[in-house]
Every structure is written in C-alpha cells, then in structure tokens.
Amino acid sequence: MGTLASLLLLLQSMVAVAQGMPSSFADLAESVSPSVVNITTSTTVEQRTAPGPVVPDGSPFEDFFRDFLDRRSDEGARPRRSAALGSGFVISPDGFIVTNNHVIDGADEIMVEFFSGGELPARLIGRDPNTDIAVLKVESDTPLPFVSFGDSDKARVGDWVLAMGNPLGQGFSVSVGVISARNRALSGSYDDYIQTDAAINRGNSGGPLFNLDGEVVGVNTAILSPNGGSIGIGFSMSSAVVSKVVDQLQEFGETRRGWLGVRIQDVDSDVAEALGLESARGALVTDVPTGPAMEAGVKAGDVILSFDGVEVEDTRALVRQVGETEVGKAVTMNIFRDGKAETLAITLGRRETAEGSGEAEPDVTEPEPSEKEILGVTLMEIDDTLREEMGLPSNAEGLVVLNIDETSEAFEKGLRASDVISEAGQQPVNTIADLEERIADAKDAGRKSLLLLVRRDGEPRYMAVNLP
Template structure:
C-alpha cells in the first residue's frame, strides 16, 4: 500500500513543470507593454492667495502669467498596462480601463521596438478593449485557449508590466473559477499567480501557451498582490474581442425581460418542484413580449440549456447571436410551455415600464403585516407615478413582520398578488383566500419600487 501511494505522489509531482522558462521564452514576443497619454484639463480651482506686500508676490505673479489665470495649464497624464498580440497583422487585447480616455496609446514589444496603436473598440461591461498597430513585418502572436477546460489546481503563468517595471513573469495555480465581481457578464478565473498594478490587460497562460484569461483585477487591502488575482475567462473574452474586431462594438443578445432568482418560498408559492430558474418580474415591449412571455413565468431552459439562476441566463442570452430564434421553456400555471423567441440586440434595447389602468375608491387595510391603500390621484402625485398607475400602495410595514424582513417598505407598490392584478384591498383579500383554498402556504406578490419590479412570497400561516 505504501508503495502504491508513493508511486501516485511521484506521478503527481512529475506533472509539475520543472521550469516555466521554455513557456516564457515561447510566448514573450507576443506580450506587450502599453503606455497611454491623456490630456488633463486645467483646474478650475482658484489660484493661491498671496497677501499684498508679501515677498512672494512677484514670484506668484510671474507664475500666474506663465500658466494661465488659475496658475494651471492643461497637462499630460500617463498610465501603464499590459496586453497581448492575437494576430500577425497587429490586433492587441488589453483592458478597457488601461486605455480609457487615452489620446495616445504606445505599444512596446518584447524585442524593444515601439508602435503607435489605435483603439478599435471597447467593452466596459467586461473591461476589455481591442487595439491595432500597423507593422512592416508579421508580428508574433498567441492563441486563445479553452478556459472551460481549466481545473482548479492547474498551473498557470501570468505575464505583464507590473508597477511599470517592464516585462515580468509570475506563476501559480487556478484558485477558483466562475468568480463574479460586479458585472452581469463576469466569468473570472481566480489565481494566486502574482498580479500587480500594471499587469492589467496581460495574458494568463495555460501550460500549452494558450491564453485562458485576461488579467484584470486584484483583491488587496494594500494595493499589492496577496495572491488573489482575477482574469476574465477566455470563454467570455474571445467572443467579446471577436465582436469588437468585426463590428467595433459588442452585439449581445436581448431577451427583453426583468428577472429575479427563485428562492425556496417563491418556488412553493409558484408550485415549482425545483428551486431553480429565472422568475420573470416584468415583460416590457421587446422580443419576449412578442413571443408571449408573461410576468410570473419561470424560465427553466434557454436554447436547450438548463437555467440555474438569473446570472447564468443573463450571460447565456448575452452570448447568443442577435436575431437568432431560440426555444425558451417556461413554467406557467403549474405546467411547462415552450416559446420561440427571436432575440433583439441589448445595446439598442429600450425598456419602457408598462402601467395598468383604472382606479378605485380610497380604502385601506392591514394585511400580512402591511398597511395598504387603494391608489388615488394624490398618492400618484406623492410617489411620482404616472397618471394611469394602478395597484395597492404600501402605507406602512410592521417591523416585526415577515414583510419587513423581506424588504417591503412604505411607498412600495403592489401590482399583483397570486400572479393576478390587484387594484383594491378586496382584490388582495380575494387572492389570499384563493391561495388558501388551493392549499398554498404563501402568496406571491409583485412589488415595484422606483419602477423596478420584484416578486416577494409572504407566508399565509397565522395571517
């Protein structure tokens, strides 16, 4: 047994590279340093005040004469970053934040020569940018790899220009995958390969010399590397860069819905057997509405792929070709239905919020820990709502109630209960009674705040 374990450990040790030197030598010619220059406008702050008769009066008068009425003149600011060449004709990938606002972009190659670059396109959503240089000779370049094949624990190598010190190599492992920082399309690889300021936009390589990530950010309390770095996965980056190269901009698919995650109590309120999918809270004018999708539908699969949560759906829709007809499986009224949706383009989308009509006499009621009121013209004006807005206005929420715990507050607007419109207190009471008769333990409310909709499930027990 001891011999077998020793053999296994020896085999594992052999998978660790003895050196990264060959890999570094192979890919270095395709990695670049980027220097950007930006004109910073003159300050509008008042200049220094010097008491009359001061010995410095003449000095400051001369200074002001040379530099303008405020003692300030436009100046040039420089920033450093990294990038990598992806084609022999000079296309270069970097981060959007590296070149944002730049007037001039200078590319320094590993061999020592420099070329000016122009910006082809940028995508702030994924912090990616595509540059182009013109070269008299074919440039050395690197290819994209499959970030989906990268496993936690795999060796990786980062290259770039950390802290402006010039070309530098660091190595580590894939610490985690599928990290999200702040964007809807985030799919970051986390690595402990040292990444510092200036590494932004540089490549993260696998052992085959393929780019599986674009180094983008670090997590650090002091601004230096502590072994938590993030690289946008090649799965996302390759698609974005291809769009920037072809169109100079991104063209993401657009379904045209507002959604939220399905929780345990929402699943119970909807009658869902599984706690998964994306719950549709609103369907403005757009592709989904044209295909017959409704608020309250739960999207279970999109284009043949199961939907686990909202993040996975947003990412998949965004990566789907504009104009493609896709099958969307939704759960509605206790059964599934397949809709055919022709995707629009997210960048061109407008999202008007539809409103219902009619109004009822002013009535208030205390229900489920909420004090609610029928809509009135006065309430519409107070809440800044449109003239035809309809629903129940939340006047107060008991602080010891489930409704308060789930975030409902005075000023919220309840437009649906049990997936049916409500325009009066009696409507809400009827929905509660219907849910109880159907054996439901909770009631699903559609709540709007500042125009943003979300579903909230409130327990019907002891209410």
C-alpha cells in the same frame, strides 16, 4: 519486507506527484513571451489652478500678489500629459492586440512595446466596458508572434497557470500559480472570472493568463487587496467571454449582444413553493417592457426554465447566454406559467440599441380608495392623490404599503413602507378585496405562501410571504 514494500510504494507515489508538476516553466515562458506586450498611454489633462491667498483691497501687497497670481494662472492654464502603463498580448500575425478597456480608456496616444524592445503606435479597434476588454491594432512590416485563446471552460481548480505582463512598470515579468476558483462574479452582468494566486499587480492589467499548453485562458483584470499589492487573490476574465467579445470588436468595432427584453430575479425556495415549482431554479420574470419578449407573449410571473435548449440555472446564467446569442436569432424558450410548462418562440433583439424603448400606458380606472391591515401590513388602494404625493406614474396600480409591523414576516422578507404591491398570486391586485381574494385562493389550493410582485422606485421584485 513489509516495511520495504511500504517504502517503495511511498517513493513511487512521490515520483508520480513530481511527474505531475512541471520541473520548470522556462520553456513555456520562452515560447509565449514574444507575444506579450507592454502598453503605454498618454492623455491630455487640463490643469486647474488652486485658489490663491485673499488680499484685502488697498493692501501694500495687492500689486505683488496680483502679478504673482496672473503668472501662475498663465502657467496653470497649460495642459499637461498624463501617462499610464498596462499589458496586452498579440492574437494575430497582422497585429491585433487584446488588453483591458481601462488601460486605454480616454487615451490620446497608445504605444505598444514588444518583448524584443521595439515599439509601434496602436489604434483602437473597439472596446467593451461591460467586460473591460479592448482590441488594438498595430501595423508591422513583418508578421508578429502571437498566441491563441484556449477553452477556459475546461480549466479546473488546481490547474497550473502563468501570468505575464508589466507589473508596476517594471517591464516583462512572469508569475506562476494555480486556478483558485472558477466562475467568479465581481460587478458586471457578463462576469465570468478565473481566480488565481499567480501574482498580479498594477500594470498587469490586460496581460494574458496562460495554461500549460501556452493558450490564453484569461485576461488579467483585477485584484482583491487591502493595500493595492498582490496578496494572492487575482481575477482574469475567462477566455470563454473574451474570445466572443474580441470576435465582435474585430468584425464590427463594437459588441452586438442578444436582447430578450425582460427584468428577472432568482427563484428561491419560498418563491418556488408559492409558484408550485418542484425546485428553486430558473429565472423569474418581474417585468416585460416593450420588446422581443412581449411580442413572444412572455408575462410577468413566468419562470424561464430553459433558453435555446439550455437549462437556466439562475439569472446570471441566463443574462450571459442571451448576451452571447446572435442578434436576430429565433430561439425557443421553456417557461413555467400557471402551474404548467409552456414553450414560446422568440426572436432576439440587440441590447445596445434597446435603450429608450417605451411601453404604452393602459387605460386607468379609479377605484374608491380604501385602507386596511393585512398580514401585519397597512395597505391603501392607489388613487390620483396618492400617485401625486408619492410621485408614482399616472398609470400606477396596486396597493401602497403605508406602514408595516417590523416584527412581521413580511418585514423580514424585505417589504417596506412606500412599496407598491401590484400582483398577488400572479394576478393583478387593485383593491383590498383583490388581495383578500388571492389569499383565500392560495389557502384553498393548499399553498403555504403567497407570491407578491412588489415595486420600489419603479423596480419590480417578487417575494413570497407565508400565510397564517
């Protein structure tokens, strides 16, 4: 009886597992296929003529080659048409279509082929290179089949997904897999990719990734492959990102992202200890150019702990949240400064119009130059001569690293010759004496490390070095 009971339990378990797996994806594929489109683009490319043979003056072949090269030059001057293939999907009955920006980038003509076989020309509504998303529009006499975005934040690793598109120009094709990972970042500030083992190949770009409810949870964008073909590592930009971008492109023809106006870096355990934070979290402000943050009183060395009521895990999370916040919205931001928490109110600007904002140059006082070795680092105070030799801004202040012991802890943390230390312990350092005072203060406070603000090629970064 015991053996029989065990067998029955095993059979029941197998049935339960089988019931959790679709017996077929045919119904799902049939319902969503009419909304998936193939995209063909054509671009005019100027054709260049390769250099021809060199014929010595007076050669009997000179006239022959001159006539030949003239004819080839005339032929080569004619522009040619270049075609490209991709995928997309319809998101409204009146003909709005989503695809990848790289599918249509630089195209003179865009043609959309539907599952039924019909074709329509498309015009570009807007595009966002940062997330590689573009929105097209076709004009149809009849309402078009369309699909809706799902909530990618609810998707779980192991969920079934279905990818559709036009792989390698072969026409409509379906592949099935699972979500392999979530929240992947490739190269962009706003990346939030779903990784899947559903086969994605060239030509699938811009196509939809469906959940089992027929909702789009991602836009197939990239693959990781040593040979250009699918090896089961594909990436789809999550619908949580895409849907917001699409809404803005439909409404404005462009993106309108919130802008805080700070440079930031992640907080590691050493930096957290140097600042007196209980744990390594938040985003550490390294620089505050002219902008919303400066107007709100944000300072370099502040740690942003929460933004608009949401805790900040790291810099990537903050960049995404700020970018997704409405331009002009007034928000509260909790920061950690000088050992205690503070709350600031800030009104966001627009990132797309923030380029070129300047910063007023402060008055500069010239200290007497001095040089000394501290913590295995040979430092020199900045003067006009050093500014000119190193190509530093006229308002540059701090201590220049002349040399560094490669066995020192500072070298291990990433400090290099020609770096400029402008702050120590979140206080400006313009002289050797300033730095020595900061070291003494940190030791008196029981700190095991000292936080330095280091600038390299104008880019600021904090690093914590252990004190002897």
